[in-house]
Amino acid sequence: MSLSLFSPLQLRGLALKNRLVMSPMQQYRSPDGLVGAWHLVHLGSRAVGGVGLVITEATAVTPEGRNTPFDAGLWNEAQVAAWRPVVQFVQTQGARIAVQLWHAGGKGSHAHPAAGFHYLPPAEGGWPTKSASAVSLDQQHTAEALTRPEIQQLVADFAQAAGRAGRAGFDTIELHAGHGYLFHQFYSALVNYRTDEYGGSFDNRVRLLLETVEAIRAAIPGSMPLLVRLSAVDFSDEEHAWRLADSVRLAAALQQRGVDVVTASAGGFGMPDRAKVVPLYQVPYAAKIKAATGIVTGAVGLITTPAQANDLIASQQADLVLLARELLRDPYFPLHAAADLHADLAAVPVPGPYGRAFEAS
Numbered sequence: 001m002s003l004s005l006f007s008p009l010q011l012r013g014l015a016l017k018n019r020l021v022m023s024p025m026q027q028y029r030s031p032d033g034l035v036g037a038w039h040l041v042h043l044g045s046r047a048v049g050g051v052g053l054v055i056t057e058a059t060a061v062t063p064e065g066r067n068t069p070f071d072a073g074l075w076n077e078a079q080v081a082a083w084r085p086v087v088q089f090v091q092t093q094g095a096r097i098a099v100q101l102w103h104a105g106g107k108g109s110h111a112h113p114a115a116g117f118h119y120l121p122p123a124e125g126g127w128p129t130k131s132a133s134a135v136s137l138d139q140q141h142t143a144e145a146l147t148r149p150e151i152q153q154l155v156a157d158f159a160q161a162a163g164r165a166g167r168a169g170f171d172t173i174e175l176h177a178g179h180g181y182l183f184h185q186f187y188s189a190l191v192n193y194r195t196d197e198y199g200g201s202f203d204n205r206v207r208l209l210l211e212t213v214e215a216i217r218a219a220i221p222g223s224m225p226l227l228v229r230l231s232a233v234d235f236s237d238e239e240h241a242w243r244l245a246d247s248v249r250l251a252a253a254l255q256q257r258g259v260d261v262v263t264a265s266a267g268g269f270g271m272p273d274r275a276k277v278v279p280l281y282q283v284p285y286a287a288k289i290k291a292a293t294g295i296v297t298g299a300v301g302l303i304t305t306p307a308q309a310n311d312l313i314a315s316q317q318a319d320l321v322l323l324a325r326e327l328l329r330d331p332y333f334p335l336h337a338a339a340d341l342h343a344d345l346a347a348v349p350v351p352g353p354y355g356r357a358f359e360a361s
């Protein structure tokens, strides 16, 4: 049977009505980690617009895991209560919703982007940051290396946040393991100089992520799928940079431990060659990981047209298509795409009161 953007997808006990996914996007509108009306509208309107799965912005598992004091969180019960109406609204629109759990590690403690995103020292409301090694990831401050007990605590923090995600009603969880944040700080040899069992070899550098996956799997129901976002490559020519072959190996290890979906992004410790940032430029990462491991993959990055998105699924380069900026421009992209591609509207039902706007004229 040929697949299209509007084919359903079953992930363990979770049924997605189509393959369009809202990619995570930080909003910096959550003082004390609390989401509110903005998130209800921001995430809810993409659910109304017809995506199959909404992924929240990066949501910190501890206060120190934040990038800025305005990041969303899931480290206490007040945050569980704040997420609940957002989650319920998205679900009543027929979409499903994942929380993206993360820890910024040595990239934490920065001012709000509107205030310049500079390093925020503890005296100005920031906090000491910790990473795999004592490194500077922003050229403004140096993170401390995590001790082994602190690493074990982090694994527990993720598992507890996963439990809270369940209590908030989330359908699934995505671990943010890309973009130069904590997990990536461990698996990339560019910034992991440890000499204990969390540094050095490939197996040691991916250990934190795999241990966290195991702890989360033990904390969530077997029917709940688990997603992981990777940076498939470091944008670096250094010999010891993270490469696509490493991501394939990691994806296989994740799959063995019960991860269901890998979404393939890139970079985090450097800038890509601008000339190479063209439509679909990250798709080959998802395609390679899918072909080599058979795991369900999501493609993301400069995908902006219905035809591009549909071709990715039809040609089986990816199983899910994640859109970020295009959904900011057009929350109704799925409805427009269904019309463009003459799809069966059952896969993107038009909300009843909006029906007349989408009737054939």
Ligand SMILES: Cc1cc2nc3c(=O)[nH]c(=O)nc-3n(C[C@H](O)[C@H](O)[C@H](O)COP(=O)(O)O)c2cc1C
Pocket: 023, 024, 025, 026, 027, 056, 057, 058, 100, 176, 179, 229, 265, 300, 301, 302, 303, 322, 323, 324, 325, 326
């Ligand atoms: C405003 C904004 C915020 C973002 N925040 C996150 C985030 O919280 N977590 C994440 O994994 N990626 C984040 N991203 C990256 C996007 O999810 C996506 O990978 C990237 O924008 C490329 O997709 P696009 O070309 O469709 O925008 C963000 C992107 C934007 C534009």
